[in-house]
Amino acid sequence: MGGGGGGRGRSRTQRRHFAHSRENTWKNQRSDRPDAELGDGNSYKNGSNGNNPSWQPFETQNLGFDEYYKEQAIVSPEEWDIFIEYLRKPLPSAFRINSSSQFCEDIRSQLENDFMKSLQPEFVGGDEAEAIRPLPWYPENLAWHSNFSRMQLRKNQALERFHEFLKLENEIGNITRQEAVSMVPPLFLDVKANHFVLDMCAAPGSKTFQLLEIIHRSSIPGILPNGLILANDLDVQRCNLLIHQTKRMCTANLVVTNHEAQHFPGCRSNKYGAYGSGQSEASLNQLLFDRVLCDVPCSGDGTLRKAPDIWRKWNSGMGNGIHGLQVQIALRGLSLLKVGGRMVYSTCSMNPIENEAVVAEILRRHEGCVELLDVSSELPQLIRRPGLKKWKVREKGAWLTSYKDAIKSRRAAAIPSMFPSGKSFTDPIDHTLGEDCQNDSSPKPEDDAEQLERVVEPTTDIEEEISTFPLERCMRIVPHDQNGGAFFIAVLCKTAPFPVCVQKHTSKKAKLSSEKDELLEEVPDRCCENVNGLGCNPAGVLNEKALEAALDQADGLEKAMVEPDSSNMCGDGKDSLVHAVVAGNGGTGQVNADGKRKLQIQGKWKGVDPVVFFKDEAVVNSIRTFYGIAQSFPLYGHLVTRNDDTNHVKRIYYISKSVKELLELNFQVGQPLKIASIGLKMFERQSSLQGTSAPCAFRISSEGLPLLLPYITKQILYASSADLKHLLQYKSIKFSDFVDAEFREKAPELLPGCCVVVLKDEDDSKSSLARKAAGQIAIGCWKGKASLSVLVTAIDCQELLERLLACKEVKGDSSFQETKATSENLTDEVMDDIAKHKDT
Numbered sequence: 001m002g003g004g005g006g007g008r009g010r011s012r013t014q015r016r017h018f019a020h021s022r023e024n025t026w027k028n029q030r031s032d033r034p035d036a037e038l039g040d041g042n043s044y045k046n047g048s049n050g051n052n053p054s055w056q057p058f059e060t061q062n063l064g065f066d067e068y069y070k071e072q073a074i075v076s077p078e079e080w081d082i083f084i085e086y087l088r089k090p091l092p093s094a095f096r097i098n099s100s101s102q103f104c105e106d107i108r109s110q111l112e113n114d115f116m117k118s119l120q121p122e123f124v125g126g127d128e129a130e131a132i133r134p135l136p137w138y139p140e141n142l143a144w145h146s147n148f149s150r151m152q153l154r155k156n157q158a159l160e161r162f163h164e165f166l167k168l169e170n171e172i173g174n175i176t177r178q179e180a181v182s183m184v185p186p187l188f189l190d191v192k193a194n195h196f197v198l199d200m201c202a203a204p205g206s207k208t209f210q211l212l213e214i215i216h217r218s219s220i221p222g223i224l225p226n227g228l229i230l231a232n233d234l235d236v237q238r239c240n241l242l243i244h245q246t247k248r249m250c251t252a253n254l255v256v257t258n259h260e261a262q263h264f265p266g267c268r269s270n271k272y273g274a275y276g277s278g279q280s281e282a283s284l285n286q287l288l289f290d291r292v293l294c295d296v297p298c299s300g301d302g303t304l305r306k307a308p309d310i311w312r313k314w315n316s317g318m319g320n321g322i323h324g325l326q327v328q329i330a331l332r333g334l335s336l337l338k339v340g341g342r343m344v345y346s347t348c349s350m351n352p353i354e355n356e357a358v359v360a361e362i363l364r365r366h367e368g369c370v371e372l373l374d375v376s377s378e379l380p381q382l383i384r385r386p387g388l389k390k391w392k393v394r395e396k397g398a399w400l401t402s403y404k405d406a407i408k409s410r411r412a413a414a415i416p417s418m419f420p421s422g423k424s425f426t427d428p429i430d431h432t433l434g435e436d437c438q439n440d441s442s443p444k445p446e447d448d449a450e451q452l453e454r455v456v457e458p459t460t461d462i463e464e465e466i467s468t469f470p471l472e473r474c475m476r477i478v479p480h481d482q483n484g485g486a487f488f489i490a491v492l493c494k495t496a497p498f499p500v501c502v503q504k505h506t507s508k509k510a511k512l513s514s515e516k517d518e519l520l521e522e523v524p525d526r527c528c529e530n531v532n533g534l535g536c537n538p539a540g541v542l543n544e545k546a547l548e549a550a551l552d553q554a555d556g557l558e559k560a561m562v563e564p565d566s567s568n569m570c571g572d573g574k575d576s577l578v579h580a581v582v583a584g585n586g587g588t589g590q591v592n593a594d595g596k597r598k599l600q601i602q603g604k605w606k607g608v609d610p611v612v613f614f615k616d617e618a619v620v621n622s623i624r625t626f627y628g629i630a631q632s633f634p635l636y637g638h639l640v641t642r643n644d645d646t647n648h649v650k651r652i653y654y655i656s657k658s659v660k661e662l663l664e665l666n667f668q669v670g671q672p673l674k675i676a677s678i679g680l681k682m683f684e685r686q687s688s689l690q691g692t693s694a695p696c697a698f699r700i701s702s703e704g705l706p707l708l709l710p711y712i713t714k715q716i717l718y719a720s721s722a723d724l725k726h727l728l729q730y731k732s733i734k735f736s737d738f739v740d741a742e743f744r745e746k747a748p749e750l751l752p753g754c755c756v757v758v759l760k761d762e763d764d765s766k767s768s769l770a771r772k773a774a775g776q777i778a779i780g781c782w783k784g785k786a787s788l789s790v791l792v793t794a795i796d797c798q799e800l801l802e803r804l805l806a807c808k809e810v811k812g813d814s815s816f817q818e819t820k821a822t823s824e825n826l827t828d829e830v831m832d833d834i835a836k837h838k839d840t
């Protein structure tokens with residue numbers, strides 16, 4: 001694999017993290033109920049409570065919700081009952097096969113030819129005919145729908161093999177459990193292997209993982225794709241979940257950052273080769289993206305089937321409260337998008353205020369530069385509804401048809417962009433989104449059900465508004481169309497650079513014409529964000545005059561940034577503005593002699609380990625020599641650590657060429673990116689007693705091995721399937737006990753320390769599976785005085801034994817059955833064994 005093909009060396013803590021990653025309230029609340037196990041979509045509202053007298057059914061009704069969505073005509077009146085019925089049913093599960101995994105075909109074939117048939121007798125029916133089935137709209141049968149609940153999988157003996165399969169393949173990254181509708185947005189991004197992709201609100205990372213699969217899909221072994229994924233999330237803990245999730249991918253093409261998406265820093269430099277010793281020539285001088293995924297935070301009412309507690313919490317203030325932030329994030333995404341690039345805006349909410357209103361607002365602000373794409377010919381089997389052209393705003397119990405309504409009734413929380421026309425009319429109160437960008441997404445104390453009791457002001461004298469944008473090109477997925485969750489997706493294309501925003505200015509004209517080009521693209525977004533937190537209305541066309549004005553404005557802006565006017569900014573936008581200036585000045589970090597600002601541009605993010613290029617030539621050369629790594633595999637400039645003290649580096653990470661360029665640019669412009677994780681763990685310091693006597697201080701990590709494998713010429717042995725099986729089974733084997741004579745002879749000749757054992761192509765291999773596995777199944781081992789020991793976790797041993805078994809089953813080798821039984825019983829003892837190897 002070119003890296004990224006699903007992984008080895010998964011953290012055992014991962015499962016624990018995932019257990020807490022998403023609330024599954026059905027699971028917690030209904031485990032004692034017999035009907036809870038059906039997984040057939042029955043409504044549980046009126047179900048029995050089993051033997052638990054304290055059990056309370058979830059209230060799957062909310063009058064405010066009903067009234068709101070009926071009024072918004074989210075579905076036709078005839079469909080209302082079935083819509084609600086489905087919303088009350090638990091969500092069937094879904095999973096995706098990792099299309100870049102070396103075992104992708106095996107897994108698909110196992111599902112199609114084995115599980116689809118063998119599980120059918122265990123399925124009791126309901127709305128669905130099949131126990132498991134491929135999702136018809138997902139390409140190549142790579143995503144699957146399952147009608148078994150987690151509890152059924154756990155409790156039903158007959159399903160045990162399928163359950164074990166799901167658990168194991170999920171843990172090692174060959175499949176990912178993910179809600180079906182959540183798999184849709186990345187498909188509409190049309191990502192190619194060479195794309196730079198920004199995932200703005202990425203945690204917990206299921207879509208990031210899918211994007212990584214796409215860029216790695218056609219990689220050939222040992223070659224990395226030219227693209228990268230930059231996954232960002234504001235929440236540090238959720239970022240950690242994402243890092244754990246994506247570790248399973250073993251990729252060198254991922255960077256994880258931790259920023260407010262609406263203030264994601266700009267990185268731009270006009271200088272080349274300014275970083276470090278000057279040996280490296282950065283070929284990237286501005287960080288713009290070919291694709292942006294804008295899967296924004298939202299009220300989440302599309303996930304009601306998975307999280308029924310939302311029934312209780314839901315009120316219309318949730319959507320209103322988050323609309324401003326959603327607009328800001330989407331606008332920032334567009335400003336970071338290349339001309340010609342695609343951005344997908346998505347939410348798991350059904351609310352038009354969070355969906356169509358946001359899309360309409362960004363089209364309004366960048367009219368002529370951004371197009372809402374008609375993607376009706378893409379994924380034709382996906383059932384979706386056109387976006388709404390009209391909707392209303394509910395505010396403090398009243399229905400508002402137009403912003404005029406809001407002015408009339410002095411409903412200050414409603415802002416023009418929430419309405420279909422987006423018109424602000426005469427506004428006695430200052431309703432800027434700047435106010436809203438305090439990011440108060442928490443629902444207002446109003447309760448819609450209560451509000452229903454109030455007298456609602458008539459709006460009859462105000463005309464109904466209809467959006468003039470082609471919002472029917474947006475897509476709304478509703479639960480009853482294909483027995484899933486609800487989602488909203490809009491696909492946008494940036495068709496032209498954003499014009500300059502012309503505003504009043506007083507400062508002197510900027511004279512540096514060399515900066516003009518930069519300002520053409522950089523200033524408008526920033527200067528306007530500084531004005532109202534949302535970017536500008538592109539009233540002015542770009543001409544020489546406008547450009548000069550913009551240069552003037554930039555001049556003034558720069559001053560403003562030294563003494564930021566906090567009243568004009570949202571959140572901690574000050575930081576990103578400062579970074580932007582650094583970027584604009586070629587990353588010298590010496591924009592002026594202001595000491596306070598200098599501190600801000602050190603690029604040292606509190607509490608975040610630094611990212612340091614690992615340039616210790618002696619160590620790099622010793623690694624290259626020890627493993628005989630071919631010169632065609634670039635190491636220099638591709639290795640980084642998270643430790644300033646290069647003498648005490650424990651782990652060395654490998655980064656792709658694309659990530660290297662991004663990192664170099666980040667250094668050039670003063671490190672505005674707050675990097676939480678980067679690259680692929682490739683080498684780890686061997687700290688055992690044995691390790692200290694080994695000629696090379698670093699061993700190859702399991703994650704890095706697939707990428708490095710085609711380039712290793714020393715410390716490598718080819719084992720028969722029998723010997724590899726024994727190694728995986730017993731963990732440590734004396735040289736004299738190997739079955740294969742050649743292997744028995746060659747193993748003692750290796751240098752002490754880390755080595756690689758690869759499954760060899762045996763002449764008698766009849767199955768294509770076995771032939772394919774040969775040369776690809778490889779493990780790290782430790783060569784001691786008289787034995788070889790595996791440096792592989794128990795779960796990896798188990799998975800590899802399963803693979804070997806699958807190869808052998810075709811040949812009818814019964815001796816492998818015995819191995820399988822043993823592999824399933826791998827215990828913590830084995831884990832301890834391996835841990836000892838690593839830690840003693």
Ligand SMILES: C[S@@+](CC[C@H](N)C(=O)[O-])C[C@H]1O[C@@H](n2cnc3c(N)ncnc32)[C@H](O)[C@@H]1O
Binds near residue numbers: 205234238259262298
């Ligand atoms: C809908 S979830 C994203 C789900 C994710 N795309 C996935 O597929 O796994 C929204 C995410 O936005 C993050 N978030 C909230 N406010 C944010 C902001 N201002 N900037 C960046 N991320 C934000 C939340 O922490 C949350 O992880």
